[in-house]
Amino acid sequence: MLTEVVGSGGVRLGLRVAGAERTPAIVLVHGWAQSSLAWSAQLADPDLAERFRLVAVDLRGHGNSDVPVEGYDDSLTWATDLAAVLDFAGAGAPVVLVGWSYGGLVIADYLRHHGTEGVAGIVLAGAITEIGRDRPGGATGPAMRAALPAALSDDPAVAVPALTMLSAHMAAEPVDGALAQALLGTSLSVPPRVRGALFRRKVDSGEVLAGIDVPALVVHGDADEVVDPSAGEYAAGKIPGARRRWFEGAGHLPFVERAAEFNDELRRFAEQLLPGASQR
Incomplete structure (x- = not known):
């Protein structure tokens, strides 16, 4: 089901x-230049949908969401957006x-302003928490470093090859070709000014x-070439x-490359x- 909230x-x-309305909720937050399709x-997954209400958001400037001119560099804006999603989901x-x-x-932006209000637990998957x-x-890993700054350009002759290269290195193991192309298409659909604005931030999140x-739960592929596994180790240590x-041999898409294992971990967590999640 497609719907929307106001951030x-x-x-x-x-x-x-996905899933029934009167079940506990899991909120899924995608990455840079991607969307809820990820x-x-x-x-x-029928086991997840039977037990939980799954709510995947398109961040501002991405997917089916509005593309405002401002707000991408503001921690409070991101926190307020995510709070609206939590209110809907939970x-x-x-x-x-x-x-x-x-x-x-x-998620770190949300925690900075709201603490763990409305949050029962947190899963970080191939995630950054600082920038x-x-x-x-x-x-960042070698693929992301190689893609920047070209992937932020408004010149398609510069950006398209960089984003194509980055997409090719998202997974370390084969994934469905249609999904891989959809993820690349999603990256190209995010306006260059939005792709660039998300990188023009300086954020410490240690405290x-x-x-x-x-x-x-901190999940990471040990072959991730986009976000270095050390970023996951840092978060897990803090x-x-x-x-x-850690998923041995998996890249930046552990929830795709090892979907069954990831979903099982998420379900158990x-x-x-x-309370109220149905048990088999």
Whole structure:
């Protein structure tokens, strides 16, 4: 189901929703220059959809959401956007938050302003939690470093090859060709000014991560060439009691490359935290 909520400044945020309304919610937050389509393997999983309401958001400037001129460099804007999604998904009950890549930074923005209000647990998948030069929670891999700054250009002759190369290195293991092309198409559909604005931030999140007081699971592919695994290690080391799950041989898409394993991890994690999740 496609629907929407209204975020900061009246911006419409597109949502993809699966599962029953009266089940506990899992909110899925995608990465840079992507969309809720990235979570197709989770939204289509019958075991997850039976137990949980799955809500995947299109961040502002991405997918089916509005593309405002401003707000991409403002932590409070991202926090307010995500708060609107949590209000919709949880209807007053805590949710499990899952962030992939830049989605981890958006979750950190939310935590910076709202703490863990409305959050039962956090999953970081191939995620950054910081951004800016020499910030360990934002360490990038060789594929991302090679793609920048060309991937931010408004000249298609410059940006398209860079984004194509980056897309080709997203996964370390074969993924469905149609999905791979869809992810590339999504990257190309995000306006260059938005792609660039998301990188014009300098954010430290050490204190935010250290203050997390709900269970956390940090998932990373050890062959990730987009977000360096050290970014995941940094987050796992800062968050009190965080559990690590590294996928050997997987790249930046562990929830696609190892969908069954990832979904099983997510289901078990969420079942422990969300009262009312149906059990088999």
